[in-house]
Amino acid sequence: MxxxxxxxxxxxxxxxxxxxxxxxxxxxxxxxxxxxxxxxxxxxxxxxxxxxxxxxxxxxxxxxxxxxxxxxxxxxAGQNPSFLREQRLKAIEEQLSAVVRECRAFGLGLEEIKAMLESLYEEER
CATH class of the missing domain: 1.10.10.10 (Winged helix-like DNA-binding domain superfamily/Winged helix DNA-binding domain)
Incomplete structure (x- = not known):
């Protein structure tokens, strides 16, 4: 660790x-x-x-x-898999919220954000 x-x-x-x-x-x-x-x-x-x-x-x-x-x-400690998933989703949502705030401050629209996300998602494959 x-x-x-x-x-x-x-x-x-x-x-x-x-x-x-x-x-x-x-x-x-x-x-x-x-x-x-x-x-x-x-x-x-x-x-x-x-x-x-x-x-x-x-x-x-x-x-x-x-x-x-x-x-x-x-x-x-032993962890409940659904609890771990929920915690992970919460962390992802917090990160995405920060990104959305930054995009809005920069003046990007939802379609532009989606296009960026799709592009990045495909790059990571």
């Missing part, structure tokens, strides 16, 4: 960690039962406070994405 932090981002560091772990789960890079680095180890690797790492892990545990076992560590 490779977490990259940005000191210039407006997103808090614990949120950056949380988001990147969540994205790794959604992409299938992290699967049920996979261990995460200990809170201390991740803090050391990222050169941040243990408190920051703990907050990210605590929030992921509240969301049901990870399970902590005293004395053993933190592990990716």
């Amino acid at each position: 490779n977490i990259i932090l940005s000191n210039t981002s407006k997103e808090p560091i614990y949120e950056q960690i949380k988001r990147q772990i969540k994205e790794a789960v959604l992409r299938g890079e992290l699967r049920e039962g996979d261990p995460l680095p200990s809170i201390r180890q991740l803090a050391r690797d990222l050169r941040i406070s243990v408190i920051t790492t703990k907050r990210a892990y605590d929030e992921l545990e509240k969301e049901g994405l990870l399970v902590s076992v005293v004395g053993k560590g933190s592990f990716i």
